[in-house]
Amino acid sequence: AQSVTQLDSHVSVSEGTPVLLRCNYSSSYSPSLFWYVQHPNKGLQLLLKYTSAATLVKGINGFEAEFKKSETSFHLTKPSAHMSDAAEYFCVVIYSGGYQKVTFGIGTKLQVIP
Amino acid sequence: NAGVMQNPRHLVRRRGQEARLRCSPMKGHSHVYWYRQLPEEGLKFMVYLQKENIIDESGMPKERFSAEFPKEGPSILRIQQVVRGDSAAYFCASSPGQGENYGYTFGSGTRLTVV
Numbered sequence: 234a235q236s237v238t239q240l241d242s243h244v245s246v247s248e249g250t251p252v253l254l255r256c257n258y259s260s261s262y263s264p265s266l267f268w269y270v271q272h273p274n275k276g277l278q279l280l281l282k283y284t285s286a287a288t289l290v291k292g293i294n295g296f297e298a299e300f301k302k303s304e305t306s307f308h309l310t311k312p313s314a315h316m317s318d319a320a321e322y323f324c325v326v327i328y329s330g331g332y333q334k335v336t337f338g339i340g341t342k343l344q345v346i347p
Numbered sequence: 348n349a350g351v352m353q354n355p356r357h358l359v360r361r362r363g364q365e366a367r368l369r370c371s372p373m374k375g376h377s378h379v380y381w382y383r384q385l386p387e388e389g390l391k392f393m394v395y396l397q398k399e400n401i402i403d404e405s406g407m408p409k410e411r412f413s414a415e416f417p418k419e420g421p422s423i424l425r426i427q428q429v430v431r432g433d434s435a436a437y438f439c440a441s442s443p444g445q446g447e448n449y450g451y452t453f454g455s456g457t458r459l460t461v462v
Contacts, residue, residue, distance in 0.1 A: 240427070274458075276454055276455030276456050277453040277456075278453075279452075299405060323390070335380075335392060335451070337382075337389035337390040337391075338389055339387065339389045
């Protein structure tokens with residue numbers, strides 16, 4: 234069965250330091266992988282997506298993620314955290330076959346300390 | 348292009364009342380999906396609709412919940428006789444076609460609070 238695991242429910246970093254949000258998936262097929270961000274009381278915004286092109290994907294606001302098939306991981310990184318990055322981040326996996334196989338992780342809340 | 352519009356943003360209902368959540372997809376999108384986000388959980392698929400058709404409602408609770416996407420107007424998620432456990436954020440997404448290659452655009456959600 235397909236699943237996605239976000240390894241940390243909360244991550245706290247200081248402003249200006251690197252961000253690492255971890256995501257692992259389980260799959261027998263090649264998935265499409267996404268990261269979404271949700272700011273408090275806001276909707277979901279697409280940060281980036283991987284769809285079997287380059288393994289290193291660049292997204293908005295300086296975020297990027299690397300698809301590692303051998304590790305079944307798709308970790309989200311940013312070299313330098315900004316206060317405005319404080320939000321909840323969701324790793325999303327979509328398996329070939331469509332809509333109901335859109336699987337969300339439970340989310341990682343990122344806190345940025347001044 | 349206004350994106351996916353959901354209203355209301357916040358909805359408060361007393362137990363036993365009805366809740367109606369509306370979703371207008373992006374222009375040109377004829378596929379609508381509803382998800383529910385419960386506290387400390389990820390988003391769970393509820394229902395997938397195309398114009399005038401329910402394609403898959405396997406994620407919908409068997410009772411009190413219904414959805415429609417009429418030929419004209421927004422998609423409606425209707426919850427009858429709400430209970431405290433229905434309190435959640437409900438998100439709508441739309442796409443121009445079925446499948447991951449089309450991408451999904453999400454609305455800002457409706458936060459339902461049952462008191």
